[in-house]
Structure formats: structure tokens, C-alpha cells
Amino acid sequence: MSPMNYQQPHSANLEELNPLSLEYALLAPDVAAWRFDVGSADLHFSKEFPLVFPGYQFPFNDLSGLLDNLSSADKYIFLQMFNSDPVDCDRGVRACEVKFPSEVGEYRVRFIGRLTPNKDRQYEGVAVPSTHWLANPGVETSSSLLRTLFAENPVASLMTDAKGVLLQANAAFEKLFDLNPRKISAAVGRYNLLRDKQLLADSEISQLLQNVFRAGETLSVDLTYSLDTIVKSFAAKKFNHTGKKISLRASLLPIRNRFGELERVLIQLQDRTREENALEILLKQQRELQESEASYKAFIANSSEAIWCYDMVPPISLDHPIEMQVDLMADRACLSQGNKVLVTMLGANSLQDLIGQGLRESGSTRYVFDLQYFVKNKYQMVDHDIIREDSKGRRYYFQISCVGVIENNRLTRVWGTTKDVSVRKRYEQRLEHISLHDSLTGLPNRANIYQEIERFYAREDEAQGALLFIDLDRFKEINDTLGHQVGDRLLQLIGPRIKSEMNEIHGTVARMGGDEFAIFLPSIRNQQHAVVFAHCILDALRLEFDLEVFCAEISASIGIALAPTQASDVNELMRYADVAMYHAKEQMSGIAVYKPEIDPHSPKRLAMMSELGRAIREDQLCLYYQPKVKLDSKTFYGFEALLRWNHPELGFVPPNDFIPIAEVTSLIHPLTAWVLEKSISQCCLWHSQGLNVSVAVNLSARNLLDENMPKLVRTLLQKYGLPASSLELEITESSIMSDPSRALRVLQQLHDLGAQLSIDDFGTGYSSLAYLKKLPVQTLKIDYSFIRNMLEDKQDELIVESTIHLAHSLSLKVVAEGVENAALIDRLSSMGCDEAQGYHIGRPMALAQIDEWMAESVWTDMR
Numbered sequence: 001m002s003p004m005n006y007q008q009p010h011s012a013n014l015e016e017l018n019p020l021s022l023e024y025a026l027l028a029p030d031v032a033a034w035r036f037d038v039g040s041a042d043l044h045f046s047k048e049f050p051l052v053f054p055g056y057q058f059p060f061n062d063l064s065g066l067l068d069n070l071s072s073a074d075k076y077i078f079l080q081m082f083n084s085d086p087v088d089c090d091r092g093v094r095a096c097e098v099k100f101p102s103e104v105g106e107y108r109v110r111f112i113g114r115l116t117p118n119k120d121r122q123y124e125g126v127a128v129p130s131t132h133w134l135a136n137p138g139v140e141t142s143s144s145l146l147r148t149l150f151a152e153n154p155v156a157s158l159m160t161d162a163k164g165v166l167l168q169a170n171a172a173f174e175k176l177f178d179l180n181p182r183k184i185s186a187a188v189g190r191y192n193l194l195r196d197k198q199l200l201a202d203s204e205i206s207q208l209l210q211n212v213f214r215a216g217e218t219l220s221v222d223l224t225y226s227l228d229t230i231v232k233s234f235a236a237k238k239f240n241h242t243g244k245k246i247s248l249r250a251s252l253l254p255i256r257n258r259f260g261e262l263e264r265v266l267i268q269l270q271d272r273t274r275e276e277n278a279l280e281i282l283l284k285q286q287r288e289l290q291e292s293e294a295s296y297k298a299f300i301a302n303s304s305e306a307i308w309c310y311d312m313v314p315p316i317s318l319d320h321p322i323e324m325q326v327d328l329m330a331d332r333a334c335l336s337q338g339n340k341v342l343v344t345m346l347g348a349n350s351l352q353d354l355i356g357q358g359l360r361e362s363g364s365t366r367y368v369f370d371l372q373y374f375v376k377n378k379y380q381m382v383d384h385d386i387i388r389e390d391s392k393g394r395r396y397y398f399q400i401s402c403v404g405v406i407e408n409n410r411l412t413r414v415w416g417t418t419k420d421v422s423v424r425k426r427y428e429q430r431l432e433h434i435s436l437h438d439s440l441t442g443l444p445n446r447a448n449i450y451q452e453i454e455r456f457y458a459r460e461d462e463a464q465g466a467l468l469f470i471d472l473d474r475f476k477e478i479n480d481t482l483g484h485q486v487g488d489r490l491l492q493l494i495g496p497r498i499k500s501e502m503n504e505i506h507g508t509v510a511r512m513g514g515d516e517f518a519i520f521l522p523s524i525r526n527q528q529h530a531v532v533f534a535h536c537i538l539d540a541l542r543l544e545f546d547l548e549v550f551c552a553e554i555s556a557s558i559g560i561a562l563a564p565t566q567a568s569d570v571n572e573l574m575r576y577a578d579v580a581m582y583h584a585k586e587q588m589s590g591i592a593v594y595k596p597e598i599d600p601h602s603p604k605r606l607a608m609m610s611e612l613g614r615a616i617r618e619d620q621l622c623l624y625y626q627p628k629v630k631l632d633s634k635t636f637y638g639f640e641a642l643l644r645w646n647h648p649e650l651g652f653v654p655p656n657d658f659i660p661i662a663e664v665t666s667l668i669h670p671l672t673a674w675v676l677e678k679s680i681s682q683c684c685l686w687h688s689q690g691l692n693v694s695v696a697v698n699l700s701a702r703n704l705l706d707e708n709m710p711k712l713v714r715t716l717l718q719k720y721g722l723p724a725s726s727l728e729l730e731i732t733e734s735s736i737m738s739d740p741s742r743a744l745r746v747l748q749q750l751h752d753l754g755a756q757l758s759i760d761d762f763g764t765g766y767s768s769l770a771y772l773k774k775l776p777v778q779t780l781k782i783d784y785s786f787i788r789n790m791l792e793d794k795q796d797e798l799i800v801e802s803t804i805h806l807a808h809s810l811s812l813k814v815v816a817e818g819v820e821n822a823a824l825i826d827r828l829s830s831m832g833c834d835e836a837q838g839y840h841i842g843r844p845m846a847l848a849q850i851d852e853w854m855a856e857s858v859w860t861d862m863r
Contacts, residue, residue, distance in 0.1 A: 031126050031134075034113070036063070038084045038121035045127070052109060052127050055102030074098040082113065082123050087408055091115045094123075097130055110134070155424075156269040162262045164194035164213055176246075176271060177227065193267070198226060212252045216262050216447060218432075219252040222272060247272040253428070256435050259513045260446040266431065282403045282415055306345050306418040309337035310359070315410035326371045329411075333359050336413070345398070345420060347390060379404030379411065385421075397425040438511040440488055443495045449510035449520055453570040456522050456563065465563040466530035468519040468537070469577035470498075471585060473555045475515035486547050490554070491515065493545050501536045518577070527562060527593060534558045534591045557585040561594040609665060611647065612658050616670050621645050623678050624844035628696070628815065628837045629859045631829045636859040638694035638728070640837065641679040642844045643671075663700045672703050677716055680727065682847070684720045696728035698760065701735030705742055710749035717753070724754030730781065732760050744774065751776035758815065762803065773810060780807040784818020784838070791823060801831050808832065 032053075033046040043066055045059035053059075060066040067075050081096040097110045112134065113125025128134050156173040160166055169184050193199070194213060200206050202223070211217045227244045249270040257263040310333040316325055335357045348354050359371070374381055380403045388396045402416025436448040444452075456465050472494070479487035494517060498509050507521040519537070524530050538556060545552045559581025567573035576594040584592035592598070615621055625639035645653040662668045676697055683695040703709050717724055729750060736743045736759075751757055758779035759772075782803050790797040800816070807814045816828050819838030828836060842853055854860045 030132060031128050033124070034111070034127050035116075035122065035124040036082060036113070038082075038123070052129060053100060054107065055104065056100075069100055070098055078111070082111070084121055086121075089115070090407075091117065093125075156271075158267050158269075160193050160265050160267065162213065162264065164192045164209075164265075165189060166191040166193070167264065173269065176269060199223075209252075212254060212265060213262065216254045216256065218254065220249065221252075222247070222249050224248070253431055254435060255431070256445065256447065257439070260438070282401065282417075285415075303339055303341060303417075306342035306420075307337070307339050308335060308342050308416055308418065310334065310414045310416075311336040312411050312413060315407070315412045318406070318409050318411060322372065322375050325375050325411075329371050329375075330359050333414070342418070345418065374402070374404070374414075379406065379414075381416075396420065397422045441492050441495050441511050443517075444508055444510040446510065446512050449508055449512075449518055450570055450574075452508045452520055452522070453563070453573060456520070457569060463523050464526070464565065465520065465522045466524050466527075467561050467563065467573050467577045468521070468530065468534055469512075469559040469561075469574075469581040470517040470519070470537070470541075471557050471581050472515040472517075472541075473557060473585070475554065478552055478554070482547070482550055486549060489547050490545055490552060493547075494541070497540050497543075497545075498537060501533075501540050505533060527560075530560050530562070531591060531593065534560060538590050555590070557581055558591045559584055559594065560591065566594055608653075608658055608661055609667065612645075612662060612667055612671075615645055615647070616667070616674055620647065621671075621674065622846065623675065623682070624846055625682075625695075625850060626837055626844040627842040627853070627857070627859065628835055629841055630835050631825065631833055634859065636693075636854075636857065637835075638696065638726075640696040640698075640730070641675060641682075643675055644844075663702060668700050668702045669706065672697075672699065672709075673712060676713065680716050680720050680722050683726055684722045687722070687726070694726045694728055694756070696730055696758070698730045699735070701732070701743075704731060704735050704746050705739055707742075707746060709746055710753060713750060713755060714753055725756060728756040728758055728779070730758050730760040731777075736775070748776055761817075777812065779813045779815055779835075781815040781817055787816050787818045787824065787828075787838075788820060791827060797827075800828075800833075804831050804833055 029048055029051050032048040032051070035044045036042070041063040043060050043062050049059040050057060060069075067078070070078065077096050078098055081094050091114055093112065093114050095110060095112045097108055099106055099108050108130035109127055110130055110132070111125065111127050113123045116122040116124050126134075156170065156176040158166060158169040158173055166188050168188065173179075174181060174184055194209060199209065205221060205223060208219055208221055212219050224245050224247050227246060249272050251268045251270070253266045253268075254262050255264045255266060312329065312332050313334055314332065316328045316332060318325070320328065335354055338351050338354055340351075343349075343351050343354065346354060370381075370384065370386055373384065382401050383399045384401070386398050386400060388398060390396070397420075398418050399421050400416050400418045402414050404411050405413045405415065436445060436451070437443065438445045453465075453467070456463070475487065475490070478490060491511070495509055495511070498517070498519065502509070502519075505521060506523060507519050510518045510520075512518050521530060521533070524533075538558060541554060541556045543553075545554065559577045559579065561567055561573050561576035561580060563573050567576050576599070579599045580592045580594040583598045584590060622644050624642045624644050626642060627636050628638050628640060629636050643655060643659065645655075645658055647653050662671050679695045679697050683693065686693055699709070713727070713729075716722075717727065731743075731747070736747075747757060756779065757775075757777040758781055759775070759777055760781045761783040762780045780803065782800055786796045786800050786803075790800050804814045813834040814832075815835040815837065816824075816833050817837060819825060819828070819836045820840050822840065824838075825836065825840065841859060842857065845853060
């Protein structure tokens with residue numbers, strides 16, 4: 001067969017060309033052109049054949065002539081590269097290097113070729129000695145390619161305070177936004193992330209930022225940011241990227257102080273432009289590698305990241321269900337390519353130890369999930385996090401980016417890169433640990449125990465938990481006396497002391513702030529179990545603490561709330577435990593379990609406040625009247641007005657359920673005004689009917705602090721024409737003592753109006769007898785708690801008798817409350833008590849019942 005004709009592309013002088021140029025390579029005498037027809041097995045070479053194949057005078061005429069001179073391994077390599085497989089239609093450059101024997105020794109030749117367009121299975125290309133530069137590109141070329149493709153890009157970071165004001169930024173941030181350090185310094189303390197107009201324009205991102213800075217939530221969000229905003233925010237006049245937008249991934253991590261309060265926010269910005277183009281880059285890399293196998297090898301060997309390729313042998317059809325594809329990938333994937341970084345990363349001695357390994361041997365703790373994500377994400381992953389465990393159980397963290405090569409609807413191989421992010425992950429874990437732990441004691445903080453309780457509520461089992469809220473007694477005294485350093489030392493000893501009692505019970509101990517601690521027990525048998533444990537904690541805390549300079553003994557108050565039987569969520573559980581703790585402290589009982597009746601701010605009470613305001617406006621309230629009698633003349637002389645509420649849905653609401661609520665809110669003022677007006681108008685009606693009686697109305701502590709009260713009483717008396725002497729205003733000892741001087745001023749004005757004043761529930765408060773003499777009152781009412789048992793309890797009888805004598809010595813009348821039988825009437829009369837009221841005389845009654853009582857009562861017949 002005649003040699004193949006080869007048309008030189010240029011007629012230039014060889015000596016005038018650059019030795020590294022393609023023209024020089026094609027004109028060089030040691031480059032032979034070749035063509036191979038797979039169907040006929042014909043093989044053609046150009047006239048330069050002897051120069052490339054020394055020792056061979058004539059070219060190989062067909063494939064068998066070539067293969068006869070090759071070893072078995074080289075035959076396989078040549079046939080695999082320049083194959084007859086109709087599925088392999090890649091028209092990219094192919095190359096392989098084979099060895100030929102000769103009289104002067106063995107030498108190697110590299111065949112470089114590709115499929116000829118529009119022809120069936122025909123290859124053409126050039127053959128060069130292995131020493132030719134086409135077979136081995138220079139080091140400078142490889143290095144330049146590596147620098148272009150894989151330049152390091154550190155994470156840009158900035159720090160703000162709790163209000164979003166910029167505190168500092170790193171050099172990577174300056175580089176990312178092309179800002180100089182002077183501009184950054186000028187923006188510190190001035191630029192506010194929460195006022196960034198571009199961020200505020202996006203309502204979703206704005207809300208996410210509010211969650212970070214108000215609720216202390218962590219955040220990772222992708223956004224596109226216009227660099228025009230940076231120009232304005234950082235006063236950068238000269239800027240060569242105006243109008244440019246950058247795609248970012250922002251990670252915000254709140255940092256708390258030792259009191260659990262948000263102090264700073266760390267923001268890390270990752271340029272996602274590279275991520276978004278990762279698949280393009282990988283595909284581009286693959287094309288470039290196919291164009292030059294030598295460059296590809298250099299790239300693989302010198303990359304700073306692990307680069308790998310898994311072949312699917314045989315390829316996997318994409319028509320299979322996802323689960324089946326995952327199983328087939330796990331069975332068929334074999335590592336075929338890798339670099340030194342991959343060898344080091346996987347802890348192998350050489351790449352040959354890894355070649356052929358499957359995914360199961362990769363060390364990933366969740367490779368099945370990784371494969372499922374890969375398939376569902378259209379056979380690609382970008383910065384996907386994986387965790388690998390070595391033989392000793394140590395964990396390493398990696399990020400992989402990969403893309404599947406799809407040919408004829410079959411997955412043939414997967415190319416990817418892996419970077420070790422263990423250092424960054426551990427740094428993030430450290431930051432997370434700091435954000436969830438108290439800096440002074442090392443205990444979990446408020447945010448941490450909140451998470452634990454939220455996980456408890458998220459469970460679907462029937463476990464019962466308990467939250468113990470602990471407040472140290474007299475800690476301020478130790479802090480103020482011995483100094484904060486000693487106080488801090490005591491706080492550091494609390495956690496270990498509590499944990500020493502938890503050997504047999506699982507739970508989380510946290511410092512809530514100041515001298516408050518909390519214990520959450522996620523699995524208790526019952527309420528008694530939590531109470532017994534709380535007593536153990538109290539006993540442990542009462543033991544002496546060695547503070548080095550001083551040995552201290554402390555006590556504590558513990559409030560207990562149960563989950564989920566008492567509280568339906570973490571916020572409610574926290575509040576209930578706090579309420580119980582303060583109740584224990586007030587009662588000095590050491591331990592208290594939450595009950596609705598000890599809760600001054602329960603949701604029921606809040607609802608009751610709203611309903612009570614409506615009741616006043618819609619006239620749902622009514623007055624009941626209890627008669628009062630004079631014991632010396634055995635005559636009835638007046639009524640005490642008692643407030644009642646008949647709710648349209650709840651029915652009769654006991655006074656103790658709503659009056660205490662009104663007394664601690666502003667509702668007491670309109671409520672008192674309503675009672676006064678109804679009582680005064682009714683008393684006037686009785687007077688017009690010939691019934692000359694008085695009416696008594698109770699005033700609260702807040703009424704006595706209201707200097708408009710005398711004006712209101714005067715206005716109502718004038719409006720209805722009731723003599724002031726027919727109105728009696730009852731006040732309690734405690735209401736007087738809350739602000740004695742102000743109460744005395746209001747009482748004096750009421751006295752000047754002519755209204756009668758009496759002290760209600762006398763004996764239950766803490767009033768001073770010396771101060772009592774100054775009050776313009778006319779009557780003392782002895783509390784029913786002393787009256788009802790005085791016939792059986794000599795001490796109560798002595799108190800009642802002493803009170804009567806005391807009141808008379810101060811020229812005051814005495815009214816006995818709670819008289820429930822005739823024997824009490826007789827004994828009180830013998831003691832000289834002036835007046836009485838109680839169930840024996842008459843129960844509180846509605847207006848419709850008063851006429852019946854007056855017709856039947858012995859007290860009215862004797863008037």
C-alpha cells in the first residue's frame with residue numbers, strides 16, 4: 001500500500017518558526033500523519049513514518065501489522081482508545097502511548113487522533129515520539145493552567161453589633177468588594193446592615209434579618225447584591241464595577257454574651273458566582289483535559305483539591321427508578337482517576353491502593369443519601385457536605401462538587417472535586433458552642449435549654465417532663481459584700497453541685513442569667529418525682545461552698561412546671577416555672593409547683609380583664625346587698641353593696657376571680673365609679689320609699705391613691721341628692737399602708753364631704769396603731785376569720801374583745817363580720833360590739849329579694 005500523502009499546512013522555513021508552535025510541530029520531520037478505518041482495518045501513514053518508527057522501513061498496512069509489534073497490554077490500550085464501539089461517539093481528541101521493539105532498543109510512540117467527521121468509525125491524527133513536546137507539554141503551561149483554574153478565594157467576613165452596625169471587616173471582604181482599608185474604617189460605626197436600602201427592598205430577606213437580630217436565629221441565605229450600594233454605603237468614589245451585581249451566600253451567626261443576650265453577629269459572605277458556574281467549570285475542565293491528556297495529568301497531580309472520577313461499569317440507564325439507580329451506582333461505581341490530594345485525604349499509601357474502590361469504601365457515613373441527592377439534583381452537586389469517618393472513628397468534613405457524564409441516556413462516569421472543610425466546620429461548631437453556652441460557668445445557656453425543650457415537645461411519645469427554675473437566695477448580699485469575683489466563683493460552683501445529684505436522672509442544667517439556673521428533666525415518672533429531685537437539689541445547695549477566701553452557705557427557691565400536662569409550649573413552660581419560683585420565694589417554702597391560682601398573669605386572667613371591660617360597658621354587672629344591724633337596739637340600719645358578675649356565657653363569676661384582676665389594673669377606676677353610682681342611686685330610691693338606710697361601698701388601694709376620688713363622690717352625691725352621711729366607704733388596712741400620706745390626704749377629703757369611713761377586715765393587715773389614730777375613720781370592722789371561731793378558740797375571743805375595747809378607746813364603733821349564729825350575736829353583744837353582719841342576719845341578696853327579707857326578718861320588726 002502506498003504511503004499516505006500529507007499536505008504541509010505552510011511553506012515557511014522550519015528554522016524561522018517558534019519551536020513551541022503548532023506550525024513547527026506539523027512541519028517537524030518527526031511527526032507522522034496516520035489514518036485508521038475500523039471497518040476495513042486499513043492503516044495508513046505519511047512518508048515521515050521511518051522517522052517516527054526507527055527500525056521499521058515500511059509502514060504498517062493494516063491493524064494486525066501494528067498489533068503484531070505490540071505487547072498484550074499495549075494492544076488492549078490501543079484498541080480501547082481507538083475502538084469500534086458505535087456507542088462511543090465522542091469526537092474529542094484521543095491519545096495513547098505504546099511501546100515498540102527495535103534493534104537499537106525499545107522506544108515509545110504516542111498516537112494522537114480523533115474520529116473523522118461524517119465518516120463511519122474512521123480515525124485520523126499524528127504519531128510522535130514520546131519525547132516530542134506534543135506528548136509532554138512544558139511545566140510552565142501546566143502551572144499557568146492551574147493558577148487560572150484554581151486560585152484560592154478566602155471567605156469574606158464582617159462583624160456587626162446587636163443593632164446591625166458594622167464593627168469590622170477582614171481583608172477578604174475588601175478584596176471581594178474592591179474596597180481599600182480606609183473606606184472600610186470610615187464605614188465602621190456608620191454603615192448599618194438593618195438599614196441597607198437594597199436589603200430592605202426585599203421583604204423576605206428583611207424579615208430574615210429581623211429574626212437574626214431580634215430572635216437570635218442563625219441564617220444562611222442566597223442573594224444577589226448590587227455593588228452600587230457598596231459605592232454609596234462606603235463612600236467609594238472611584239469604583240470600576242458600577243452597575244455590577246454579585247451573587248452571594250450570606251451566613252449569619254448570632255454571638256451572645258454571658259447573660260444570653262445578643263451581642264454581635266458574625267456574617268460570612270461566599271461568592272456564589274464560582275458555585276453557580278461550577279458545573280460549567282467542571283465541563284470546561286473536562287473538555288480541556290480531553291484536548292490534552294498531559295495537561296489533564298498535570299492538573300490532576302498538582303491541584304490543591306482532591307479531583308476524582310468514578311466510572312459506572314457498565315453504564316446505568318436513567319430510565320430506572322431513583323432507588324434502583326442509587327443501588328446500581330453503589331454496586332457499579334469504581335474509582336478510575338484521582339490525584340495525590342485524594343490519596344492523602346483518604347489516608348491511602350498510593351493511588352493504586354484506591355483505584356477500583358467503590359462508594360462503600362469511600363468512608364462517607366451517609367453515601368446512600370448522597371447518591372439520592374445526586375440523582376434527584378439532575379446528576380450534579382455543588383458544595384455538598386459529606387462526613388467521613390476513619391478507622392478510629394474520627395470525623396472529617398468535606399464538600400464535594402461533581403457532575404455526571406450522560407451518554408445515550410446512560411450515566412457513564414462522574415467527575416468531581418472534594419475539599420477538606422474540617423477546620424472551618426470545627427470553627428463553626430466552636431462558634432455554635434459559644435452561642436449556646438454561658439461564658440462564665442460553661443453551662444448551657446437560655447437558648448440551649450430552649451432548644452432542648454423544643455425537641456421534647458417535637459417528640460410524639462407520651463413522656464412527661466419537668467422544668468425546675470432555680471433562684472439563689474441572698475446571692476446579691478454575697479456579691480455586694482465579697483465582690484463580683486467571689487460571686488462569679490460561687491456561680492461557677494453551682495453547676496457541678498447540681499450535676500452531682502443527677503447520676504440517676506437525665507437532664508440539662510443551664511444558667512439563665514444572673515443568679516438564676518434551670519434544670520429540664522425530659523423523662524420523669526410523675527409530679528412527685530420532680531418534687532423529690534428538687535428537694536435533693538435544695539439539700540445539695542445548702543451545703544457549704546468553699547470560695548477560697550470565704551466559706552458560704554446559701555439557699556434557693558425552686559419553681560416546678562410540668563410538660564406537657566401544664567404547658568403546651570416552651571414559652572408557657574418557662575413562664576409557669578418562673579411564676580412557681582417567685583411563689584416559693586414569697587412563701588419562703590423553698591419549692592413550689594405551678595398552679596393556676598398562684599399565677600397573677602395567667603391567660604385566663606388576661607381574658608377575664610378583656611371580658612370585664614366589656615361587662616362594665618354592657619351593664620353585665622349587678623349589686624347584691626347584705627344587711628347590717630345595730631346590736632344594742634336590735635335594729636337594721638343599712639346595707640353593704642357587694643359586686644356580682646353574671647357573664648352571658650360563663651354564668652355567675654365569683655368575685656374573687658375578677659375583683660383582684662381589676663384592683664391591679666386601670667379597670668378598678670371605671671368599676672368603682674359604676675358601683676358608687678348604682679349604690680348611691682339605689683339608696684336614694686330607698687329614701688324616697690321611706691326606708692332611711694345607709695349603703696356601704698368598698699374602695700381599693702388604687703382608689704385611695706386616686707386624688708379624683710373625692711371629686712367623683714361629691715359629684716354623685718349631688719347628682720342624686722343623697723346625704724353624705726348615708727354613704728359609708730370601707731377601706732382595708734393594707735390599702736392605707738401602701739402610701740400612707742397620700743391615702744390620708746384622700747381620706748381627709750372624703751371625710752370633709754361628710755361620708756362615713758370604716759376600716760374593713762381589721763386585724764389582717766399590718767397597720768400601726770399610732771397611725772390609726774390619725775385616720776378620719778368612724779368604724780372598725782373585725783375580720784370574719786376572728787369572729788367565726790371565737791366561741792371555740794379562746795385566743796380569737798381575746799383578740800375580738802381586745803379590738804372592741806381598743807376601738808372604743810379611740811371613739812370608734814365596731815362592726816363584727818361573719819356572724820353565722822345567735823350565740824355569736826349574744827357573745828358580741830356582751831362584749832359591747834356595736835354592729836354586726838353575716839349569714840345569720842342576712843345573706844347578700846339581689847334587689848328582688850330584699851322586700852321578702854325585710855318582711856320576714858326579726859331585725860326589721862324591731863325598728
